[in-house]
Amino acid sequence: MEKMLAAVFHENESGGGEVKLEEVVIPIIMKNDQILIEVKACGICGTDLKIIEGGHPANDNTIIGHEFGGVIKEIGKDVKDLEIGDNVVIDPNEKCGYCINCRRGFSNLCDFMALGTTFGIFQNGGFAKYCIIPKSAAFKLPDNIDMNAAALIEPLSCAVHCHNIANVRESDNVVIIGAGPMGLIIESVIRKHPIKNLICVELNDWRREKAMDLGADFVINPNSQNVKKEIMRITNENGADVIIDAVGLSETFEMGLSMWAPGARLVCFGQDYRAEAKIKPNDIVRYQRKILGSYIGYAEDFLDAIELINNKVIEIEKLITKIIPLNQLITTGFHLMKERKCVKIIVNP
Numbered sequence: 001m002e003k004m005l006a007a008v009f010h011e012n013e014s015g016g017g018e019v020k021l022e023e024v025v026i027p028i029i030m031k032n033d034q035i036l037i038e039v040k041a042c043g044i045c046g047t048d049l050k051i052i053e054g055g056h057p058a059n060d061n062t063i064i065g066h067e068f069g070g071v072i073k074e075i076g077k078d079v080k081d082l083e084i085g086d087n088v089v090i091d092p093n094e095k096c097g098y099c100i101n102c103r104r105g106f107s108n109l110c111d112f113m114a115l116g117t118t119f120g121i122f123q124n125g126g127f128a129k130y131c132i133i134p135k136s137a138a139f140k141l142p143d144n145i146d147m148n149a150a151a152l153i154e155p156l157s158c159a160v161h162c163h164n165i166a167n168v169r170e171s172d173n174v175v176i177i178g179a180g181p182m183g184l185i186i187e188s189v190i191r192k193h194p195i196k197n198l199i200c201v202e203l204n205d206w207r208r209e210k211a212m213d214l215g216a217d218f219v220i221n222p223n224s225q226n227v228k229k230e231i232m233r234i235t236n237e238n239g240a241d242v243i244i245d246a247v248g249l250s251e252t253f254e255m256g257l258s259m260w261a262p263g264a265r266l267v268c269f270g271q272d273y274r275a276e277a278k279i280k281p282n283d284i285v286r287y288q289r290k291i292l293g294s295y296i297g298y299a300e301d302f303l304d305a306i307e308l309i310n311n312k313v314i315e316i317e318k319l320i321t322k323i324i325p326l327n328q329l330i331t332t333g334f335h336l337m338k339e340r341k342c343v344k345i346i347v348n349p
């Protein structure tokens with residue numbers, strides 16, 4: 001049997017584990033609705049590191065990598081709308097289409113997904129030369145799309161979703177708390193729309209510089225500046241109209257509450273299941289504010305993200321920090337992620 005190099009997660013007793021590069025058998029189509037894709041590019045996500053550290057569940061012995069695209073090499077008998085040679089991007093979150101959440105229009109909250117189905121986390125994913133997925137997970141791409149850029153579509157779809165949830169208007173002062181890879185990708189989407197001011201709050205120097213490079217009007221360093229004071233100064237004492245918490249800690253949520261304008265929307269995007277916060281309900285009632293959650297995205301957000309890439313609206317070259325071969329995933333890729341000196345590292349398996 002033919003083999004390929006793959007990044008396989010091995011769980012240890014404490015919940016986390018280790019990712020090892022090893023030779024595994026090339027998968028074959030087992031069901032009629034499946035396709036075999038040759039992975040061209042797969043992005044490294046913060047979740048990949050969280051899996052290793054034990055901060056995110058994953059299945060033992062699974063090939064990780066969930067932000068990927070490639071070209072179709074084989075198709076099952078029942079696949080009619082995709083062809084061999086098509087470029088596709090993968091939505092790694094498999095949805096059932098028939099649970100109550102799917103039927104009410106919240107496919108991102110599919111009950112079936114909660115059981116653990118994500119490709120690259122619970123089922124084999126994109127850090128390997130080949131991957132088998134069901135046709136429903138594939139979105140056909142325009143022919144000439146750059147496959148490294150295509151690896152950004154999944155995180156970009158989450159950013160598009162967040163932007164839609166926030167309902168950003170032209171006269172809004174927008175604050176993004178946390179300029180990690182996702183905060184910066186959200187920034188890139190918001191920057192493409194006319195708004196009053198775009199302000200990023202971030203501790204790390206490299207990330208603050210990157211936030212400026214991507215078009216922030218102001219950056220604030222909470223280590224050396226009074227965040228609330230700065231926001232009030234910039235917004236003429238009115239506060240922030242849209243706040244996106246791309247971190248998800250108690251401190252960042254409460255930071256959002258300290259700066260929200262009357263009528264503001266506070267969008268919780270970053271996740272940490274340990275976070276707790278105190279809030280005065282009357283601050284919401286009296287000033288008609290909203291607290292909103294933004295979780296992954298809908299299929300239509302994927303379509304919009306594809307067009308953002310296809311129409312070259314997003315400055316891809318500023319978001320892709322490095323492109324590496326699979327054998328450098330751990331040495332270069334994970335290393336740069338831990339150093340926090342990158343937006344996206346793309347792996348070409």
Ligand SMILES: [Zn+2]
Nearest residue numbers: 045046047067
């Ligand atoms: Zn991810």
Ligand SMILES: [Zn+2]
Nearest residue numbers: 096099102110
């Ligand atoms: Zn469902």
